[in-house]
Amino acid sequence: MLSGQQASWSLSWRPGWLRSRRRVAPAATVPKVMVVGDSVAHQFDGDVTWRYRLGVEFKRQNAAVNFVGPFRWGYGESHNYLAKNWDSDHDSQGATLITDFMDISPVPGAPNWGRFNIVDEMQSLQPDVVVSVMGNNDVNNAMVLRTLANPISIRDQYRAQGRSVLVEQRVDALVDGVLEDYTAFLASARSRKADVRVVVSEITSQLIEPWVRDEVNDAFAARLPSTSTSPLVVALSDDPKWAKAGYTVDGIHTTPTGDLLMAQKMATGIHAVAPAVLPGAAKVPQVTVPWSPVLTPKVSVSRRKVVVNWAATARANTVLGVQVKFTDLQNRKSYYSTLAQKPSWTSAVKRPGRYRVQIQGIRGTMRSTWSKVYEVRVR
Structure with a gap:
């Protein structure tokens, strides 16, 4: 029979392995962010990229994040970023259309690329936030498209007639088509994760007529679907600065200075739509950054x-x-x-x-x- 002292000791003592297990808290889940898009999101060999700058903003706020996606490198074959050792996973490919991310073809009878299926990627990766940067190619391609029904492109017709009734009608149809594709894309993404938060970048291409670009972006803000469990924010990327020298290389793709502006816009969008993922207001420095690739001829x-x-x-x-x-x-x-x-x-x-x-x-x-x-x- 145990003495009182021995009994007290035996009740309070536990093996070390049991005491350790009782003290361990569940591991915190790191939020996942997936950047989806065309070359504006993909960027190029040798770039720092705005995706890297976005990751720096997460670090500034001490906010853990896991960027996810089936791809890692920039647009090119050299597998080279100017920034090193960062989480570069993404779901972007240059020259893509919105429909390239779904099981439908942009033109009846045209083969579907089938390289990046948003349904499969949402199913396997389960991102908490999707940052979508696309639409520039869709709009620009539609502006120059010639068909049997319309042998003159919208752009050529606009240059010849100005904003005539026929041009306005064709642009309205263009906007409706892009919105239909984007709505289908969002539905596909939400079919595998209903509560995913979405940030949509406005189209930024300075090669698209400003009034057409404005109509598309206004439609993004007014007509892209948002739900109570899956909110959506349209990031204000259509900033007047894009038209200024130093922000884009060619009217579309960002310079290192433009990367900072793009990162600020996307971080602002993430904070608005998912404050649990990025808790603080974005403060990406807006300074002039030289292009400084390491050139070794x-x-x-x-x-x-x-x-x-x-x-x-x-x-x-x-x-x-x-x-x-x-x-x-x-x-x-x-x-x-x-x-x-x-x-x-x-x-x-x-x-x-x-x-x-x-x-x-x-x-x-x-x-x-x-x-x-x-x-x-x-x-």
């Missing part, structure tokens, strides 16, 4: 010729043109050559000596910072 000397080859580094950073700075150290003079769509540059030199080479990348309206200096000796 191959510089060699062949007899009296200096050869600069940038094919690999241009591909890795989506550089579409290059400016070469060639400096003769004997007379301290620099010469510049701008080359588009070429992989290399060769300069014949008249005398032996030391020479320096730098390159600057060009993509649309962007010019990068200069590469490091490469010095060669010609004998």
Whole structure:
């Protein structure tokens, strides 16, 4: 028989493994965010990307997040981002239409790409928030479409007639079609997760006539469906800044400065639609950011010729043109050559000596910072 002291001890003692199990709280579920879209969401090899900037805003707020999606890399084949070691999962592909994410074809009889089925992805990934950035291609393609019934495109007809009754009618039909596709996309997403929160970016392309863009964006805000359990916010990406130099490369795709604005808009949308996921107001810094890809050309000397080859580094950073700075150290003079769509540059030199080479990348309206200096000796 146990004494009183022994009995008290035996009732209060527990094996270590049992005490540890009783103290462990359930693991917190990390919210999942999936960015879905075209090249505006996908972005390119060598970019920092607004998706990275959005992740930085989550970190600033100490808000845990898991970006999900079937893809990881940018638009290209080099698997290279300027930002390193970040959660880059997404569900975006350049040149896509809204209907490419569903089991329907955009044109009767046309093959469905079938590469990114939103139903399957919602089923397997179960994101809490979907950030949808698409519609630019749908609208622009519809503006230039020619059919047997309408052999003149809307854009050509508008240029010839202005905002005539027929042009207005065709644009109204265009808007109705895009809204029908987007509504079907949202229904497909919600069919596998009814309470998913959705942020829709307005179309931002400066290549689309402003009044057409405004009509589409107004329709997004007024007519895209939202439910009590699945709210939707249209992010105000159609900001006047997009038309200013420095925010887009080509009127569509963001520069590093534009990335910050896009991240601010998307973070604001996420906070509005899912404050449990991003609890605080977005404060992404709005500053000018240079394009600073790491350019590493191959510089060699062949007899009296200096050869600069940038094919690999241009591909890795989506550089579409290059400016070469060639400096003769004997007379301290620099010469510049701008080359588009070429992989290399060769300069014949008249005398032996030391020479320096730098390159600057060009993509649309962007010019990068200069590469490091490469010095060669010609004998």
